[in-house]
Amino acid sequence: TVLPRWRVFFALWPDDDTRARITVLADRLYQCLDGGGRRLRPQRYHLTLQFLGEHPEPCQPLLDAACRAATRMRVPPFELVLDRAGSFRNRAAVCWLGCSAMPTGLQALREALRLALARESLRVHKDRRFVPHLTLVRDASQPWPETALEEPLCWQVRGFSLMRSDMERQFAYGEVGKWTLG
Numbered sequence: 001t002v003l004p005r006w007r008v009f010f011a012l013w014p015d016d017d018t019r020a021r022i023t024v025l026a027d028r029l030y031q032c033l034d035g036g037g038r039r040l041r042p043q044r045y046h047l048t049l050q051f052l053g054e055h056p057e058p059c060q061p062l063l064d065a066a067c068r069a070a071t072r073m074r075v076p077p078f079e080l081v082l083d084r085a086g087s088f089r090n091r092a093a094v095c096w097l098g099c100s101a102m103p104t105g106l107q108a109l110r111e112a113l114r115l116a117l118a119r120e121s122l123r124v125h126k127d128r129r130f131v132p133h134l135t136l137v138r139d140a141s142q143p144w145p146e147t148a149l150e151e152p153l154c155w156q157v158r159g160f161s162l163m164r165s166d167m168e169r170q171f172a173y174g175e176v177g178k179w180t181l182g
């Protein structure tokens with residue numbers, strides 16, 4: 001048997017300016033909230049849209065079908081407001097930046113993606129309730145308390161990516177495809 005090696009997922013990757021602003025905000029949160037753990041490097045900041053699960057590489061048919069689905073979609077660009085920080089109750093070691101209200105544009109993109117994937121007979125994972133978040137810390141010794149940010153961060157989302165994460169190489173990320181909204 002071939003063991004799963006790749007995590008496959010659609011995600012939003014911040015543009016350089018947004019990533020720089022997230023980094024400044026993250027540094028402030030690390031100082032205020034502490035809690036220890038491993039801080040993610042800014043190049044790894046992302047928000048997962050749909051998780052397609054763990055698969056043995058190279059899983060080319062899956063990647064091809066996911067690319068076809070993404071190529072067919074038409075969803076307008078939107079704004080994402082990151083206005084809170086916290087941890088999940090059931091995954092307290094993960095500290096993140098998130099949204100207090102579900103952005104309608106994000107909801108629309110997720111739903112369009114789900115439908116397009118279904119037409120390719122691909123199912124998205126539903127083992128986790130969708131809570132939009134951008135992970136900043138893993139393996140924290142203390143969760144971050146629910147925190148409302150005084151200065152919310154606005155992210156103009158203009159595209160999305162299909163990614164794979166190599167579970168045997170420190171979860172190195174590879175971009176399988178990238179699409180522009182609109």
Ligand code: 2AM
Nearest residue numbers: 007009047048051094125127128135165
């Ligand atoms: P996380 O940051 O909250 O851990 C690559 O692992 C990406 O896929 C991460 O953004 C991770 O979210 C997400 N992810 C991993 N397993 C998942 C699952 N079962 N359901 C949804 N997202 C998942």
